[in-house]
Amino acid sequence: MTATLPGPVGATSGAGAVPTSPALDSPRSPYVRNKPTRSNYEMYAWLFMRLSGVLLVVLVLGHLLVNLVMGDGINQIDFAFVAGKWASPFWQVWDLAMLWLAMLHGTNGVRTIINDYAERTATRLWLKLGLYTAFTVTVVLGTLVIFTFDPCPVGASADLLPEFCGTTSAATPLG
Amino acid sequence: MSTTTAVLDDAARTSTDSKGKAGEIAGFDVTIRVRRYDPEKDTEPHWEDYTVSAYSTDRLLDALHKIKWEIDGSLTFRRSCAHGVCGSDAMRINGRNRLACKALLRDLEPSKPITVEAIKGLPVEKDLVVDMEPFFQSYREIMPFLITSGHEPTKERIQSQHDRERFDDTTKCILCAACTSSCPVFWTDGQYFGPAAIVNAHRFIFDSRDEGSDIRLEVLNDREGVWRCRTTFNCSEACPRGIEVTKAIAEVKQALLTRKL
């Protein structure tokens, strides 16, 4: 009766004052508004997903077209065909872009799905750990392969190699 | 109750209680499975089944009332207008967010138990009642009011029919939280402004009379703004007013992009 307690409703029904259902009905991170950052990071991240998606459509379709349709179609694919492509910086860049964009795009997508649908913190942690490991392994190996690829390994049978390798030793790839 | 619906004897119904209802009305028994939680008694929520008799024009709200009024008075839920305009009774019905007063029992597969639980993502206070304060806090932060500068006209502001039509869809919002609490992003992250706040920002951003778009867009450009939306369309599906929520969010994104780039 003596104390005068002014205050808006927020003060009387705020989170924490009332014990609530423990069964994950509330957001895992309760409402606390962060300070505005005034950065465009989120927008660029969002844009990246869309643009990389569009680029990937071009890259993947181009890849499929060149590999599977043009020329002799799938019958042409052998070591010589791949080696011939990667001898060209154009295809090196193409495939490298495809690898990086696909992995970044895909990993980010799966990350959000894990965040959305894996309810337990530990599950999320392990799934994401696995995801990032897979990402790192794939990207590192893939990049290494593309850049260190030798189209004319010594001692290989000539009929397996691309034409430009010549008969004796590895030649410089076509400029 | 997963077997068949028990059709009541029609003779039990007098002509007076069919008063005014159009067409034939078949009676049936329906099981409502409610997720109950009483903070003064329970440590964990639990499911409870209630079987009530209903008619095909009955809504879920009628069934809940029947339970509260005839079986268990402690069942707690919010409701007011009972015809889908006040936004009190959004709940998760058979796993989808609906207004109890707009969900007809006959559309909810009444042959099986109908599950009813509180909307997700907001702290449950009791049974189907959640704490709405975080939801309204997000709403308030997008500055949901007309912002203008300069002198007010003596008469009304002029607005063309086309300009008025531009934001008509998002003026329908009743703040029931069905959209926001259906959003997987909001379930994870309570900081996300959520569809309802964005819808209400949209209502002003696209109002030709408003001059506060820049401030609102800046708010929604941040970490917890529109870029979190992953277009799962849960919100559009949940909206009892038929607002194209996901489209509205996309239009806000578009406005941000055209402004920044």
Place this chain on the structure above:
Amino acid sequence: MQTHSYDVVIVGAGGAGMRAAIEAGQRSRTAVLTKLYPTRSHTGAAQGGMCAALANVEEDNWEWHTFDTVKGGDYLVDQDAAEVMCREAIEAVLDLEKMGLPFNRTPEGRIDQRRFGGHTRNHGEAAVRRSCFAADRTGHMILQTLYQQCVKHEVEFFNEFYVLDLLLTTGEDGVRRTAGVVAYELATGEVHVFNATSVVLATGGAGKVYKTTSNAHTLTGDGMGIAWRRGLPLEDMEFFQFHPTGLAGLGILLSEAARGEGGILRNGEGERFMERYAPTIKDLAPRDIVARSMANEVREGRGAGPNKDYVLLDLTHLEPAHIDAKLPDITEFARTYLGVEPYTEPVPVYPTAHYAMGGVPTNVETEVLADNTTVVPGLFAAGEVACVSVHGSNRLGTNSLLDINVFGRRAGLAAAAYAARAPRPALPEAPEADVVALLEGLRSATGTERVAVIRAELQETMDMNAQVFRTEASLKQAMTDLDALRERYALISVQDKGQRYNTDLLEAVELGFLLELAQVIVAGALERKESRGGHFREDYPDRDDTNHMRHTMAYRSLDAAGRDGIVLDTKPVVTTRYQPMERKY
């Protein structure tokens, strides 16, 4: 228990409450106490529009509007109040537009207007386009816009605080004045005392005394009830409006705008029966006339449907595109709740209890009256809870949205002005005692009666005996039933004994208000031996200006044994320009 101190406390956050809060909140320390979250209020269910003589689409002026209001209310309107309302209507609409309300627009970009029941040009010549609207969700837009402005002005809300008592103290000067209110916090079960200089009642109506009603479950006459229990009078309670077009059997409102846009009422034989009852404006006659005509068609066996117990609202001759543009929500109601497609089938409709014309008596400054003239200092009321009286015996369509805006604004200004000049009154001894006793009494009651059963019987007897048609016999029957129900109410118990969100307890409290208000309605109806506006006595089918051209004032009395009763008195009607004429349309 907690105690709070404010300059102004507003009870209710519907249209009137929030309109008051916008004014008071900018001028004084204001709290809004509301049983529901603000945007849940029933203002949001209003559909058709808000009339004001803007003359945007055709010639019009506020004097014509005043005349229509007076005639629509069957001359029981206080004409000075109606003048205030209709004159300030124009400013009220423009204010809302400036707050951002998205009105529909004319091709020139002005606020569009449409026809509405009872609104005519030049004193009844023909229907006039006066209603400013936003599709068929004008009330929704008003409620949202007002809430938005409250957010803008950072009005302090106490959501889900149920006000259960009005504190009145008698000062050394012998004047009985307001000291605040006592509220029950639903979330925690805690009782809060609000010490306030000004209190504004804006709690809305009491439609739940009837079974078939367009009103929300929460419209239980709380504001009227707490004033009544504190010995304040209630005015003209026997006048209850029945809206003609409720969805048959459900009572859900289909706006008069459906008829304003060209919809036609037909009986079971397909006849446009309103041509017989109101040859000039037919389906757009005022609500009491249309509702009675519909009920009469059904009573005389010309109803539609298997039981011939409703009539039909026919929109099938309208273009679907036109229906979609102007009446989207109500056509959806017909589809959702009755499974009727309004493009191709007529919609079953029947009158539904809609609006209490009566309420807590106030003057045009919204000050509450303790009798015919004495003001209760610091107490204000606006909206459906109040009786100014601008609606007389029958409210014209759209005038309720107008009422809440005009008198809500006035209440906010008056409350703030009073709080600025008057000191904060001291609280009475143990201010919370009555509320605590009421709540604990109900919580610990061990009776066998159930709230839902008594409420259903109350609504049943009111629908049966005190609805569109009333007679001495039916009203006496209702009174007998109500007396019995009051006795049974003393024997109820609630199942939920908890503190948090105890809506079981809440419904029990609400039923108490409903029962007492129903008695006031029936007592007034019994005494009024005439037919006027919304009150139709079959045993006295004519208006009797000689004996009944006056307001009913009901007072609560207590006998020696502490049992309450009703004492009826009258109050003269304020007449300025218009002398009573026969009401023909």
